[in-house]
Amino acid sequence: MKQSGGLTSDIILARTMNAIEIQGLEKSYRTGFFKNKLKQGLLPLSLEVEEGEVFGYLGPNGAGKTTTLKLLLGLVFPSGGTAKILGRELGDIAVKRQIGFLPEQPYFYDHLTPLELLDYYARLSGVESRERRRKVERALARVGMSNSGKTQLRKFSKGMLQRVGIAQAIVHDPKLVLLDEPMSGLDPIGRREVRDLVQELNEEGKTIFFSTHILSDAETLCDRVAVLNKGELKGVGVVADLVREVSGEVEVVWNGAQAIAQLSALGARCHSTGDVVRAILPERSLDAALEILRKNQARLTSVTPVRATLEDYFLARIGETKPKEVNA
Amino acid sequence: MIGRLWAIAFNTFREAVRDRVLYNLILFALLIVGASVLFGQISLDINRIVLINLGLTAISMFGIVIAIFIGIGLVSKEIEKRTLYTVLAARPVRRWEFIAGKFLGLVMTLTVNALLMSVGFFAAVLYVSHGLGRGDLSLVTAIYFILLEFVLITALALLFSTFSTPIFSSIFAFAIFAVGTFAEDMRGFAQMAQGVTRWVMTGAAYLVPNFASLNVIGQVAHNTRIEPKLILLNTLYVFVYTAAVLTASVWIFERRNLK
Numbered sequence: 369m370k371q372s373g374g375l376t377s378d379i380i381l382a383r384t385m386n387a388i389e390i391q392g393l394e395k396s397y398r399t400g401f402f403k404n405k406l407k408q409g410l411l412p413l414s415l416e417v418e419e420g421e422v423f424g425y426l427g428p429n430g431a432g433k434t435t436t437l438k439l440l441l442g443l444v445f446p447s448g449g450t451a452k453i454l455g456r457e458l459g460d461i462a463v464k465r466q467i468g469f470l471p472e473q474p475y476f477y478d479h480l481t482p483l484e485l486l487d488y489y490a491r492l493s494g495v496e497s498r499e500r501r502r503k504v505e506r507a508l509a510r511v512g513m514s515n516s517g518k519t520q521l522r523k524f525s526k527g528m529l530q531r532v533g534i535a536q537a538i539v540h541d542p543k544l545v546l547l548d549e550p551m552s553g554l555d556p557i558g559r560r561e562v563r564d565l566v567q568e569l570n571e572e573g574k575t576i577f578f579s580t581h582i583l584s585d586a587e588t589l590c591d592r593v594a595v596l597n598k599g600e601l602k603g604v605g606v607v608a609d610l611v612r613e614v615s616g617e618v619e620v621v622w623n624g625a626q627a628i629a630q631l632s633a634l635g636a637r638c639h640s641t642g643d644v645v646r647a648i649l650p651e652r653s654l655d656a657a658l659e660i661l662r663k664n665q666a667r668l669t670s671v672t673p674v675r676a677t678l679e680d681y682f683l684a685r686i687g688e689t690k691p692k693e694v695n696a
Numbered sequence: 697m698i699g700r701l702w703a704i705a706f707n708t709f710r711e712a713v714r715d716r717v718l719y720n721l722i723l724f725a726l727l728i729v730g731a732s733v734l735f736g737q738i739s740l741d742i743n744r745i746v747l748i749n750l751g752l753t754a755i756s757m758f759g760i761v762i763a764i765f766i767g768i769g770l771v772s773k774e775i776e777k778r779t780l781y782t783v784l785a786a787r788p789v790r791r792w793e794f795i796a797g798k799f800l801g802l803v804m805t806l807t808v809n810a811l812l813m814s815v816g817f818f819a820a821v822l823y824v825s826h827g828l829g830r831g832d833l834s835l836v837t838a839i840y841f842i843l844l845e846f847v848l849i850t851a852l853a854l855l856f857s858t859f860s861t862p863i864f865s866s867i868f869a870f871a872i873f874a875v876g877t878f879a880e881d882m883r884g885f886a887q888m889a890q891g892v893t894r895w896v897m898t899g900a901a902y903l904v905p906n907f908a909s910l911n912v913i914g915q916v917a918h919n920t921r922i923e924p925k926l927i928l929l930n931t932l933y934v935f936v937y938t939a940a941v942l943t944a945s946v947w948i949f950e951r952r953n954l955k
Contacts, residue, residue: 397953441785444953461788469786475777477707479714491703492787536782546786 387544387575388417388440392449395435409435411600412449417577417592419543422570424590424607425579426682432599433579434472437548441469454544465494468537472548472579474529478522482508482532485521486539493540507539510565526553534562538569545569547578551585563589587611587678595685602685610681617674618654620647623667630660648674700789701797708801709808712766717805720758724813727754732820743824748835748917751817756842756913758813759806760873763846766805767853768865770798775954784954792946799854799942806846814839834916837927841910844934848905849873851941858949876907905937 395409410432417423427433438444440451442459456463476485486504495503508514511531516524521532530553537545550566551559566576566589580586586593587607595602620636622645628638634656636649649657654671661668712718731750735743774780783789821835822828852872856865875882879901886897910930912922 397955438785438954441781443781443785444955445951461790464786464788467786469782471778471781471785473778474782475779476782477711477779479711480707488703488707489782489787492700492783492789494699494788533782537786542786 385418386416386452387419387421387454388415388577389452390415390436390440390449391451393436393439393446393451394448395439395444396447408599410439413601415594415601415604417575419575420570420573421591422566422576422589423578424586424593425577425596426581426583426586426593427579427596428581428686430598431596433596434548435599436596437469437546437579440546441467465540466543468540468542468545470533470537470545470547470550473552474533476521476529476532476536479520481518481520482513482535483517485532486536489536490539495540503539503541507535510538510568511535512561527555527558530554530558530562534565542574544575544577547576549580550578551580551582559585583678583682593678593681595682597686603681605681607678610678611675616651617648618651619670619672619674620649620654620657620661621645621669621671622661623669624664627660627664627666630664631657634660644669697793700787700793701800704783704789704794704797705801705804708770708798709804712762712802712805717762717766718809718812720762721809721812721816724754724758725816728816728820732823735824744821745917747820747824749913751820752835752838752842752913752916755810755813755817755839756845756911759810759842759846760849762809763802763806763849764853764866764869764873766802767850768857768862768869770802770854771795771857771949772860772862772865780954791950795854795858795942795946795949799850802850802854803847806850807843810839810843810846831919834912834919834922837922838912838916840927841912841930844930845907845910847938848907848910848934848941851938851945852905855941855945855948858945858952872904873907876905877911878908879904879906880908906933909933 391414392412393410393414394412397407397409399405399407413436425433425436435444439446440453440458446458451458453460454463454466477488480488483504486507487500490500490504505514505517508517511534513528513531513535516528521529524532530550534547534550537547547566550562554562563585566578570576576589578589590607592604592606593610594604620631623643625640625643625645628640628645628647631647631649632638634649634653636647636653636657638645638647640646647657651673658668658671728747728751731747735746771780774783780794784791784794818828818835821832849869853865853869856868860868882897882901882904886894886901889897909926912926915922
């Protein structure tokens with residue numbers, strides 16, 4: 369953070385740095401026939417998303433990710449707490465000109481063509497008529513749909529609808545883009561294109577907040593992530609730090625299957641593919657393992673410290689363990 | 697604000713047109729042509745009365761059915777299909793603007809539909825009467841009242857759509873239309889009752905929308921003049937009633953969690 373003249377200006381600077389500020393935001397629903405049961409959709413949540421970052425909001429299905437987005441966007445009303453988006457209180461309609469949103473599994477007016485749909489959304493966002501055509505065409509081009517602009521949406525596949533969904537989220541050039549499961553329904557090429565687009569938008573200075581349960585996408589794209597489970601925030605971290613941590617295990621790879629049983633006895637998890645064997649074992653057992661391999665005249669290929677993945681962090685936060693590899 | 701209202705209204709109109717709602721015009725045209733040819737064989741006066749009754753009733757009924765079937769889905773369908781999310785979540789659209797836009801869009805659809813039917817209807821009247829006179833201006837008044845009916849039933853269908861499922865909304869809307877066509881009779885019955893029953897019945901009779909006073913088809917078919925006072929009163933009544941119903945719709949919708 370830049371140095372500034374005094375405490376007040378520091379506070380102002382800090383405030384303008386946050387695209388989203390959430391303080392104790394919570395949501396409970398009344399359920400049951402007589403509406404006498406209370407179900408907590410989101411436990412009090414406090415979170416900050418800085419301007420210009422790509423923030424991943426991770427959690428298994430039903431964790432409360434979509435509820436958080438709906439609260440921020442005024443689709444549902446909070447039971448408690450407050451939040452600010454781009455410095456404005458929840459419910460301030462003016463800030464919505466600066467927000468783009470892709471809902472999960474989007475469904476659009478299927479009687480329209482992508483050109484008509486984006487024109488409609490651009491009108492609602494208050495884009496000037498002289499700029500509208502250009503912005504609509506640019507948004508379609510960015511999602512690779514320039515050639516399908518005049519086909520009715522009812523003829524589109526799920527993947528194509530997802531692209532149109534992303535186009536409508538950016539057509540009015542918003543500062544903050546909220547994406548709910550943006551990779552859902554996309555094939556590997558489509559996912560790659562969306563990843564590239566998210567990076568491109570971020571390079572333009574936009575803040576990206578996206579929810580996902582696909583951890584590899586989050587690991588590739590995000591500066592920071594938050595993990596949510598059963599409506600509760602379980603942790604927030606910088607992705608680069610999380611994946612830099614060493615797990616205390618090493619991976620040993622060699623040729624020849626003769627030492628598998630002996631290494632397994634040391635606590636190694638072994639997996640063989642043809643003649644190549646890969647074993648994960650505690651760092652303290654490394655010397656003993658190397659001695660066994662030497663005695664068996666195995667051809668050692670590599671010894672690498674195992675680094676933590678986002679998946680490890682995620683599973684640790686939601687209280688699950690990673691499935692162990694089966695010994696070969 | 698006007699731009700957003702117009703965008704939502706036009707989108708609603710375009711959706712109805714592309715969903716082939718205006719195909720009902722074909723059925724209407726067949727009905728009118730068939731009636732003109734069939735009743736052309738009977739004496740001129742009866743022929744004209746039957747044609748006016750049939751034509752205006754058809755314009756009214758086609759419109760009412762469209763108003764109810766589209767109106768009950770105006771909000772609930774958008775919630776169910778989640779198209780509403782991209783409109784209200786990240787666009788500077790207030791919930792009341794959405795309600796008003798949808799209402800105007802459907803009224804616009806019904807008006808265009810009714811005007812196209814009216815062209816066919818007047819052509820048929822011209823065909824059987826061999827000309828149009830000053831007295832036929834009352835036919836225009838009858839069509840204006842039909843349009844007022846559409847405004848009222850659209851507002852009611854939209855109200856039900858903000859809190860109920862399409863099936864229940866359609867039942868409520870058809871029921872209230874049916875009851876409303878007997879509003880004048882209900883007021884008469886209320887006068888005959890005694891004590892608390894009288895007050896309750898009178899209250900109910902004035903609460904239901906008075907579709908009876910908007911139906912002047914029988915009068916214009918028999919060349920009875922429509923008083924200008926009735927035109928003014930009906931206009932004011934529909935304006936006030938619709939405003940109240942739309943206000944209730946907005947009040948409910950503003951408080952609804954869009955899960």
